[in-house]
Amino acid sequence: MPNLQGTPLSNMAGVLEYCVRQRLLEQTARVTGLRDGLLGRAGLARANAPxxxxxxxxxxxxxxMGSGSSLDFGKLQxxxxxxxxxxxxKHAASLL
Structure with missing residues (x-):
């Protein structure tokens, strides 16, 4: 697992959306709030982010994307x- 200290906030937001779309996380108010909070901190409007x-x-x-490494979810079980x-x-929650 990459160290998330250097991960761009917008990348974490995108991964959270990926997780919801793949049904790996349930789309709850908490997940949506964290995703939108990360995008806001990154200076991006949700609709324009992609x-x-x-x-x-x-x-x-x-x-x-992490500090010097990355993780491809497509290669994981x-x-x-x-x-x-x-x-x-969990890491996203600690940032907001």
């Missing part, structure tokens, strides 16, 4: 994808 920010787009594609989503969710 077209304006490559880090968000990478997250939507299941690419988690479902149980590990879910754990990775929870990891990102």
């Amino acid at each position: 077209t304006q920010d490559s880090h968000y787009a990478s997250g939507l594609a299941g690419q988690l 479902k149980e590990f994808k879910a754990k990775a989503c929870e990891y990102v969710l």
Whole structure:
């Protein structure tokens, strides 16, 4: 798992959206609030994020970027994808 200290906020937001779309996380008010909070802190409006920010787009594609490394969710088994989503969710909560 990459160290999330250097992960762009917009990438974490994109990964959270990926996790919801893949049904790895339930779309709750908490998840939505964290995603939107990360986008807000990154200076991006939710509606424009995918077209304006490559880090968000990478997250939507299941690419988690960390300090010097990355994680491709597509290469993980479902149980590990879910754990990775929870990891990102917990880290996102600590940032807001």
